[in-house]
Amino acid sequence: MSKMELVCPAGTPTALKTAIEAGADTVYVGFRNETNARNFPGLNFNLKELEEGLDYAHTRKKHVYVAINTYPEAGNMALWHQAVDDTARLKADAVIVADIGLAHYVARKHPDLRLHLSVQASASNPDAISFYCEEFGVKRVVLPRVLTIPEIATLNKNINCETEVFVFGGLCVMAEGRCALSSYVTGKSPNMNGVCSPASHVRYDEDEKGNLTSSLGTFLINRFKKGENAGYPTLCKGRFNVNNKTSYIFEEPTSLNAATMLPELKEAGVVALKIEGRQRSKAYVQRVVSTFRQAVDTLESGGALDLSALLALSEGQTETQGAYKKKWR
Amino acid sequence: MAVKAISKLTLGPLLFNWEPTYWRDFYFRIADEAPVDIVYLGEVVCSKRAPFFDAHLPDVVERLNKGGKDVIFSTLSMVMNKREAQSVRDLAQQKDLTIEANDMSALFHLRGQPHTIGPFLNVYNEDTLSYMALKGAKSICLPYELSSASIKAIVKRAKEEKIEIETQVYGRTPLALSARCYHARAEGLTKDNCQFVCKKHPDGMDLETLNKEAFLTVNGIQTMSHTCLNLSQELAEMQNFGVSRFRLSPQTSDMVHVAKIFRDVLDRKTEAETAINDLKGTGFDAPFSNGFYHGQEGHSWVA
Numbered sequence: 001m002s003k004m005e006l007v008c009p010a011g012t013p014t015a016l017k018t019a020i021e022a023g024a025d026t027v028y029v030g031f032r033n034e035t036n037a038r039n040f041p042g043l044n045f046n047l048k049e050l051e052e053g054l055d056y057a058h059t060r061k062k063h064v065y066v067a068i069n070t071y072p073e074a075g076n077m078a079l080w081h082q083a084v085d086d087t088a089r090l091k092a093d094a095v096i097v098a099d100i101g102l103a104h105y106v107a108r109k110h111p112d113l114r115l116h117l118s119v120q121a122s123a124s125n126p127d128a129i130s131f132y133c134e135e136f137g138v139k140r141v142v143l144p145r146v147l148t149i150p151e152i153a154t155l156n157k158n159i160n161c162e163t164e165v166f167v168f169g170g171l172c173v174m175a176e177g178r179c180a181l182s183s184y185v186t187g188k189s190p191n192m193n194g195v196c197s198p199a200s201h202v203r204y205d206e207d208e209k210g211n212l213t214s215s216l217g218t219f220l221i222n223r224f225k226k227g228e229n230a231g232y233p234t235l236c237k238g239r240f241n242v243n244n245k246t247s248y249i250f251e252e253p254t255s256l257n258a259a260t261m262l263p264e265l266k267e268a269g270v271v272a273l274k275i276e277g278r279q280r281s282k283a284y285v286q287r288v289v290s291t292f293r294q295a296v297d298t299l300e301s302g303g304a305l306d307l308s309a310l311l312a313l314s315e316g317q318t319e320t321q322g323a324y325k326k327k328w329r
Numbered sequence: 330m331a332v333k334a335i336s337k338l339t340l341g342p343l344l345f346n347w348e349p350t351y352w353r354d355f356y357f358r359i360a361d362e363a364p365v366d367i368v369y370l371g372e373v374v375c376s377k378r379a380p381f382f383d384a385h386l387p388d389v390v391e392r393l394n395k396g397g398k399d400v401i402f403s404t405l406s407m408v409m410n411k412r413e414a415q416s417v418r419d420l421a422q423q424k425d426l427t428i429e430a431n432d433m434s435a436l437f438h439l440r441g442q443p444h445t446i447g448p449f450l451n452v453y454n455e456d457t458l459s460y461m462a463l464k465g466a467k468s469i470c471l472p473y474e475l476s477s478a479s480i481k482a483i484v485k486r487a488k489e490e491k492i493e494i495e496t497q498v499y500g501r502t503p504l505a506l507s508a509r510c511y512h513a514r515a516e517g518l519t520k521d522n523c524q525f526v527c528k529k530h531p532d533g534m535d536l537e538t539l540n541k542e543a544f545l546t547v548n549g550i551q552t553m554s555h556t557c558l559n560l561s562q563e564l565a566e567m568q569n570f571g572v573s574r575f576r577l578s579p580q581t582s583d584m585v586h587v588a589k590i591f592r593d594v595l596d597r598k599t600e601a602e603t604a605i606n607d608l609k610g611t612g613f614d615a616p617f618s619n620g621f622y623h624g625q626e627g628h629s630w631v632a
Contacts, residue, residue: 071453074475075482101456121433121451125408127418128433131440146409146508154411174505174552175407177451180474181504181545184554184627187620189474191453213539217626220538236505241537242515242547249511249536249547323508329520 003300004266004273007065007164008289011043011278016053016064018282023293026063028096029053030194030278035083036067037120038278039194051090063093069118071099071177071191081105088113096142097121098177107136117141119166120177120190126158133161140164142274144176145256148326149264156269165265168288168313169276171256171322173236181235185217197234204230214238257319259292259310262299288313336568336595337366338588339495341470341576342373342403342429344503345548346527353385355579360389360396363588367574368393371403371420373431373449375510375549376413377523379405399427406431406449407506407550429470440464448472448497449506453479455486468493470576473502473558476624477566484571493573498560499587499608500578501533501615502627504545505552512549520550531581532613543615556618556628559608561594562601563622582612 008024010016019027030036032044045053050066057064066087072080080102087095088110095113097103098120106115119142123129132138140162143152156163174181176190183189186201203215210226214233221233231237231253242249256276258265265273273296275288291309298305311319322328340359343352359368370389372379393400404417414434421428421438430436431447446452446461446469453472461469469492471480480496487494510520512527512534527534533546533553546553557580560567564575575595577587590607593599599607605617620629 071451072456074454074479077454077456099451099453099457100460101454101458104460105456122407123433125410125414125432125434127414127437128408131433131437135440146407151410173509174507178407178449179505180472180502180621180627181552183474183621184502184504187624187626191451191472192474219542219544220540223539239539240544241539241541242511242534245515246539247515249515250507250509250552326521327519329509 002271004262004296005164005271006289006292006296007272007274009169009275009278009280009285010053011038011040011280012282013045013049013053014282015278015280015285017056018285019289020057020060020062022286022289024062024289026065026093026272027053027057028065028067028274028278030067031083031086033079033083034073034192034194035070035080037069037118037190037194038067039070040279041199043279047086047090050086050092054090054092065094065096065116066092067096067118068102069096069098069120070194071120072102073192077101084110084113094140103132103136103138111137114139116164118177119144122175122177124175126155129155129159129161133159140272142166145172146175146323149261149268149324152265152270153268162271163269164272164274165258165270166256166276167258167262167265167273168292169255169280171251171254171276171320173251185219185235197232202233251320252318254318254320256322257310257313258321258324259295259313260305260307261321261324262295262305266299335573337574338364338592338595339367339574339576340365340369340584340588341497341500341578342369342371343579344374344501344551344553345531345533345579346375346378346525347531348528349381349385351531352382353389355584356389357392358585360392360398363585364592365398365577365588367399367401369401369403369429371429373403373406373447374551375527376405376416377525378527379416401427401429401445403429403447404431404435406447407508408432408434409508436464443467446470448503452483455483458483458486458492459490462490462492466492468495468574470495470497470574473497473504474621474627477563477622478624480567480572480622481570488571494571495574495576496560496567496572497558497576497578498564499576499591500558500580501546502554502556502558502618502621503551504554504627507550507552510550511547511552515547554618554628555615556630557613557615558619559605559617560619560622561591561604561608563619564591564594564601565597568595580613586611
């Protein structure tokens, strides 16, 4: 079995260099527009930056994947086609797409461009994955965060492509690519606009006692007593009332850390480990990537994982192993 | 009138967990009384619910057919394990049935034979539509968050490809799917040990914000709008630009009455304004929304 590939986020040219210096085998990036699922202000790459980033990575024998993983807007396919054409022309190592029409475009126009299926396509079983492999020549699928490790192991035995899984960072509790909660509240969605619970629609209000409420659009997402740590009001991580009980009904404001499960993921046949966070700082990228680099190297050389270093990444925030553990469901 | 001939009213698959006998009687009444052309059957949300309806299924199908309704079988929307994959495969291989694919695993089996595409598959643009046509799709029910501009652009291509376009026009809007069952979680249970608590809420479980504003609806692994989609005002425009099927989503309120109201608007026998008023009297008290269609927040209402 070959070494697991570490796929790391790069929201900016600086983060790209940082990730590679910290030990990334691959960085993934997006263009500065609605074609990718992290379409945040101040993030992402223009053509020149991508060209330089590719040069930087390739000189060091590292890879760059370009995520074009929103669903193209009807009547406006040209923007997405252009992004694919540019990716192919600049010789990126792979393009990551979710939309069927776009996958078909890649397969037809750029058969030599390596095609990966985005987590946003929500392909969660062998038949769905086989559809994409057979129809478009998909070489790798990024698995939706809905499967347990035994399910991933079974899946890998029944498909003819590689799998990549998320191991660290932000955690969608809904099946990716199948969630319109954000657009229900703000009019902007991951699928169409590459954003979820966008900052433009967030509001914090403090009362005279110092209690804080956070809102998204016109809806109250959470309320914090004075001094309580107030998180960002991501819709599915809010506190709500159900059955006369107040709870984080969908998920606590937690993030994914599957670091301790690396041996099981390898055993399950996963070839690449993905770290979420193109919107994160350079310091964050440096710390997380280098820690995972060490973990993967240790694992591959047969040594024991230093769990304390991996768990320390959370900085005291709550973490979960998400759907990888069956009881999460 | 040409418009009347091509505008079909459909009843989407039941998304909630109803008592089997209640379920049977609901569809018997639909069969006998509702002016709908197509009825979708099949468990779309949770595979654990499916076996309960099997005993009544043949009777319901027969009654619907007798009532002049075409029956289409909808597949599960999220397929995660072997048992679920098998059930989708079994359904897809019944060549004498029309199947609505709601997960790509269904399309894997249905490609090359006539079928329909459900709203849980992401058809956001004309290129994806063309690919679906190439694989044998005859109609597509579009995703919920699309605006009229997108629907229009897709319909334009659909006409070229000779595919019918369907949109949901009434009922709570499905917004998200998850591996996790929130109904079970709310009761301190897990999905595997859920005790079918979703049965307690035949129109879904209310979720409100901390300042007691009605917000969302929990339906097992699915999250839905609190608001009730109502596109009666927009029907004429959609008919004009070429949407040909209009979907109502079943609720415990008087769906026969709802169907009659929508049929009358489609046939220009009732004004949309009257319809909106009449719909308020069908026994479902959630506020109406139509925001997605107008390119706005989905929960909003554009008068």
